[in-house]
Amino acid sequence: MTAEQLLTADLDSVGDARPEESPMVAAIRTSWALVEPQAEDVARYFYATLFAHAPQTRELFPVNMEVQRSRLLRALVHVVHMCDKPAELFPFVEQLGRDHRKFGVLTEHYDAVGYALVTAVGAFAGDAWTPEVHKAWTDAYAMVAAAMTRAASAERGPASWLGRVVAHERLGWDLATITVQTSEPLPYRAGQYVSVETPQRPRLWRYLSPANAPREDNTLTFHVRAVHGGWVSRAIVAHSRVGDTWRIGPAMGRMFVDPQSDREVLMVAGGTGAAPIKALVEDLTRRQNPPRTQVFVGGRSWDDLYDFPALRKMSYDNPWLDVVPVVERDDSESGAEIGTLADVVTRYGSWADHDVIVCGSPAMIRATVSRMLVAGTPLDRIRYDPFTLD
Secondary structure, three states, rough: OHHHHHHHHHHHHHHOOOOOOHHHHHHHHHHHHHHHHHHHHHHHHHHHHHHHHHHHHHOOOOOOOOOOHHHHHHHHHHHHHHHHOOHHHHHHHHHHHHHHHHOOOOHHHHHHHHHHHHHHHHHHHHHOOOHHHHHHHHHHHHHHHHHHHHHHHHHHOOEEEEEEEEEEEEEEEEEEEEEEEEOOOOOOOOOOEEEEOOOOOOOOOOEEOOOOOOOOOOOEEEEEEOOOOOOOHHHHHHOOOOOOEEEOOOOOOOOOOOOOOOEEEEEEEHHHHHHHHHHHHHHHHHHOOOOEEEEEEEOHHHHHHHOHHHHHHHHHOOOOOOEEEEEEEOOOOOOOOOHHHHHHHOOOOOOEEEEEEEEEEEHHHOOOOHHHHHOOHHHHHEEOOOOOOO
């Protein structure tokens, strides 16, 4: 996951009201509010400054900057905004630091990015760019960069793994499952996600969750939906071929079922969010005493529940597991619950005594988590990884 995924998800507003801001964060947010309407121009200025100041950084980015242009800048801004939430921010940016080793990022690259960020925002902030605001941006970015570089320096594992595509199955015009076998074991936990680079889109990375718990044969199966405007997802669905070599980054994410908890579990999956849920359920089947687990898997129509049969079979084989299909519209008399996942899950209750995991698009996560909080689910019982599809 990159920082832009965290930004695009923008789940910072889910949950309790923001605590009182520190002067540093208040200065950053106030100045950015003035600059944000010109974000596209700021992004162009940012990259022009970065590549002029540190030409060697250009090779870290894809040849076509159309997709990339605004992402890094907006992501940096969002992460800097979170400096008043260190408990949430720093585990995430430490993961980012370890993940960015795959790009060959060096300490001087962080310095160059920080210089370009402060220069670009300052150029568009006008009279609001006071010495105090300049210092706030500089100090906040320095905190983030220091955490990332420390984590990267402490990591001793590979920066990335090579994997060969061994299966590619089209489930529809916009959906495919792809199985990749890595040459060496890639350490990950069920529910986590990895970044992938494909030969069809070099230097454009996409973030995918394996739909399986770790296997002895080092294979990972991914569910990929081609999203509108998604350069990488569309290429994976339409053009991946058996024999392709993928590069895979280290595992990230904090979704898991706590083996020390004695609570029952609720899992909510929308779209290809079914992939990490399936991996988590598979992992539970390996436990001696798995918790009672309720899974809601949803889509707009029955056709969107592409993996429901596999999940339902798992429920038949495991009496502790119950799987409920949810569709927003149903013309097939399938017996599914009707409504959005947020509607249906909260219709069943508050789930206050459960550990909750939510997977899906940022909009689905935002809607479901918000409704659950209103219904009475404690925020600290809910786990989700806010990242987008492309």
